[in-house]
């Protein structure tokens with residue numbers, strides 16, 4: 001994903017500035033210019049980038065900062081905040097309530113991934129116990145109803161549409177009425193897309209919206225549309241009351257910066273992102289963890305949520321106990337990758353890891369000593385699993401890296417779901433200093449800097465959210 005490159009460029013710019021002996025006007029300008037270049041290359045709208053630069057300069061008034069101030073930290077925080085501000089319109093979107101009927105209308109250009117996203121959205125809520133239903137009001141594209149029908153059938157979600165009726169407004173109204181009677185609590189209306197922003201598309205959308213009175217209109221945007229994002233999003237916003245954005249195809253080579261522009265154009269938050277063609281390749285979008293990850297700062301709370309989501313309930317206490325004892329074995333890594341495999345396509349990534357089969361012996365799996373595996377054993381595993389020795393070595397390196405992180409977490413009480421404040425109580429600067437990569441700790445100003453930063457941040461959740469546990 002090109003967004004990762006953007007994050008890399010921004011982090012490097014901050015790092016370069018940190019390395020300067022004195023952080024003066026020139027060092028700050030160089031850093032901001034570098035960030036500006038990176039954002040423009042990622043297709044973020046020029047005006048947004050310029051405003052960001054001006055805001056940071058306003059916040060970071062070098063003349064006002066006394067010599068003792070940690071200028072680098074203040075600048076880094078300002079950049080973090082400004083990036084968050086770009087993605088956060090300041091007001092949350094309408095959130096449907098489970099058990100109470102809500103109508104959600106999807107709009108977007110043809111091929112943006114609208115129909116796929118409707119089903120993903122329905123499926124996401126269905127997994128959480130909702131009763132969603134899909135209405136196909138796209139009478140423009142031949143095959144649109146079939147596509148929705150196929151997706152809905154696969155996900156066992158009720159659907160409504162017609163092969164004969166050509167009036168999208170009538171279909172939408174009939175579908176919504178029917179599912180309201182059937183007590184569905186999330187009625188999703190898929191509308192037509194067009195190649196271009198034609199007047200006919202907007203008129204049709206307006207009519208469907210007027211007739212169905214949606215509680216929320218979601219604008220679906222393909223992340224690869226680049227600089228065109230701002231105008232496109234604005235055109236939609238002018239015709240219907242767009243309340244939220246979903247950015248699709250974030251898994252591709254898209255620059256992704258258009259997402260930032262769409263938020264500004266619609267003044268609506270991005271609520272989900274699409275990360276693949278499959279039903280479950282769909283992620284809730286949260287601004288702070290996203291910017292943290294973008295800046296290479298990790299996303300601890302997201303990681304904990306993933307554990308709670310992916311690991312079967314009955315295995316969670318045991319796993320968390322083992323992890324808190326710093327006892328991370330190859331078997332744990334294997335089992336967790338297997339749990340991830342169950343999630344579907346993400347497994348494709350992990351299935352490329354070699355040796356996760358009968359190739360590994362129990363002794364090897366349950367030992368926390370990677371030295372058990374010598375060169376000839378690695379060659380044997382590579383042969384047996386049809387992989388390159390280099391891949392086996394890489395897998396062991398990854399294991400060592402994770403084991404190192406977890407060994408440093410020894411003694412840390414891991415909270416249950418929804419108990420992040422427990423983490424704050426148990427997490428102290430000592431733990432954090434062990435987990436942070438040394439260069440990042442240095443940047444923060446060593447233990448002293450870390451302690452005061454933790455105090456400032458108020459809770460360890462935010463700290464972990466910002467800096468993550470990785471030491472890649």
Ligand SMILES: Nc1nc2c(ncn2[C@@H]2O[C@H](COP(=O)(O)OP(=O)(O)OP(=O)(O)O)[C@@H](O)[C@H]2O)c(=O)[nH]1
Pocket residue numbers: 108109110111112113114115116117138141144147192193194248249250251252273274275276277
């Ligand atoms: N890689 C990837 N492909 C996606 C994603 N979302 C949708 N697609 C693909 O994009 C293509 C277009 O998606 P559709 O859902 O048919 O697009 P649409 O916007 O509904 O098109 P119209 O109904 O014609 O307006 C399909 O091949 C989808 O599988 C995503 O997040 N990642």
